[in-house]
Amino acid sequence: DTEVTQTPKHLVMGMTNKKSLKCEQHMGHRAMYWYKQKAKKPPELMFVYSYEKLSINESVPSRFSPECPNSSLLNLHLHALQPEDSALYLCASSLRLAGVEDTQYFGPGTRLTVL
Amino acid sequence: AQSVTQLDSHVSVSEGTPVLLRCNYSSSYSPSLFWYVQHPNKGLQLLLKYTSAATLVKGINGFEAEFKKSETSFHLTKPSAHMSDAAEYFCVVSDNTGRRALTFGSGTRLQVQP
Numbered sequence: 001d002t003e004v005t006q007t008p009k010h011l012v013m014g015m016t017n018k019k020s021l022k023c024e025q026h027m028g029h030r031a032m033y034w035y036k037q038k039a040k041k042p043p044e045l046m047f048v049y050s051y052e053k054l055s056i057n058e059s060v061p062s063r064f065s066p067e068c069p070n071s072s073l074l075n076l077h078l079h080a081l082q083p084e085d086s087a088l089y090l091c092a093s094s095l096r097l098a099g100v101e102d103t104q105y106f107g108p109g110t111r112l113t114v115l
Numbered sequence: 116a117q118s119v120t121q122l123d124s125h126v127s128v129s130e131g132t133p134v135l136l137r138c139n140y141s142s143s144y145s146p147s148l149f150w151y152v153q154h155p156n157k158g159l160q161l162l163l164k165y166t167s168a169a170t171l172v173k174g175i176n177g178f179e180a181e182f183k184k185s186e187t188s189f190h191l192t193k194p195s196a197h198m199s200d201a202a203e204y205f206c207v208v209s210d211n212t213g214r215r216a217l218t219f220g221s222g223t224r225l226q227v228q229p
Contacts, residue, residue, distance in 0.1 A: 006158075042205055042219035043159070056216065090158055102147065102209055104217065106159040 003027075004107035006091050012113045013081065021076040021110045023091030031055075031097040032074040033104065034066060035090040043090055049074060050097040081114045088112075117142040119208050121220035129228045134178075134193040136223045138206035141187060148189045149207040149217075150180055159205065165189065176200070201227045 004025045013019050023032065031050045035043035048056035049068040063085075065077040074091060088111050092104040122137040140146060147166045151159040163174025170182045180191045189206060206220040 004158075040222075042222055045216055048216075088156075092159075103149070103161060103164055105161065106151070108158040109156075111156065 004091055004093055004105050006089075006107035006110050008110060009108070010111045010113075012115065013078065014115050015081060015083075017081075018077070018079045020078065021089055021091075021112075023074040023076075023093075023107055024072055025093045025105075026072055027093065027095075027105070028071075029093035029095050029105075030071060031094045031102075032068060033092040033094075034074070034076055035092065035106075037088040037090055037109070039087075047076075048097070055097060078112075081112075083114050086112055086114045117144075117146065117208050117218050119206050119218050119220040121204075121206050121223050123223050124221065125224045125226065127226040127228060128196045130198055131195050134191070134196045134200065134225065136191040136204050136206075136225065138189045138191065138220060139187055140189060140206070140208045142208055147209040148180075148182060149209070150174065150178070150189075150191050151205045151207060153203045153205065153222075155202070162191070162204075196225075196227045198227050198229065201225055 007022045033048050034046040036046055037043040045058050046060045047066045052068045063080050067075040088109045090109045091107040094102050094104045118141045120139045149164045150162040152162050153159050162178050163172045165172050165182045173179045178193050180189055182189050204223045208218045
């Protein structure tokens with residue numbers, strides 16, 4: 001089973017709202033990732049967690065706040081977003097951060113629209 | 116530093132004809148290379164990966180890719196295109212340094228004509 005699930009599938013929010021995106025995997029992977037993908041562009045890395053600790057933050061604005069409460073779950077908390085933050089947000093996981101077995105498996109994404 | 120260049124932003128083929136999606140990479144290390152496919156409004160699905168074992172890699176749905184170190188290429192091929200192959204394809208490199216950041220190519224949109 002190589003499934004990564006993400007909820008919700010679609011989210012529409014105003015600039016003053018607070019919302020959260022959720023990602024879950026049960027493959028025993030210990031590295032999890034958040035990507036942002038704009039239309040007709042490749043995904044851009046936002047955050048990486050390794051063994052539930054934040055390993056990489058690609059200079060993402062503080063209105064995006066990641067959280068990894070356990071080894072299976074990854075959240076992305078959203079607050080005071082801008083319309084330009086509208087995008088497809090993808091979650092991925094891999095067995096570990098280092099080593100050959102680093103294949104990342106992606107979820108279906110959450111389509112976020114900020115009004 | 117590493118980089119990936121997908122040589123065609125758009126490829127159009129007829130159903131039943133061969134598919135060739137071209138990818139060149141640059142890496143200071145022995146890289147791992149991947150091809151992912153993304154259907155409209157969907158996440159990325161792994162097609163195949165190269166991790167320094169056999170240079171000819173077979174993936175899902177009849178796709179395969181050949182790692183050519185001398186040409187720094189990792190082109191994706193399929194003998195016979197199917198309508199369901201229409202999608203965006205990304206060539207991706209991982210530098211195996213431990214940082215585990217992936218570098219994505221800009222993508223190739225494959226169109227399959229009936």
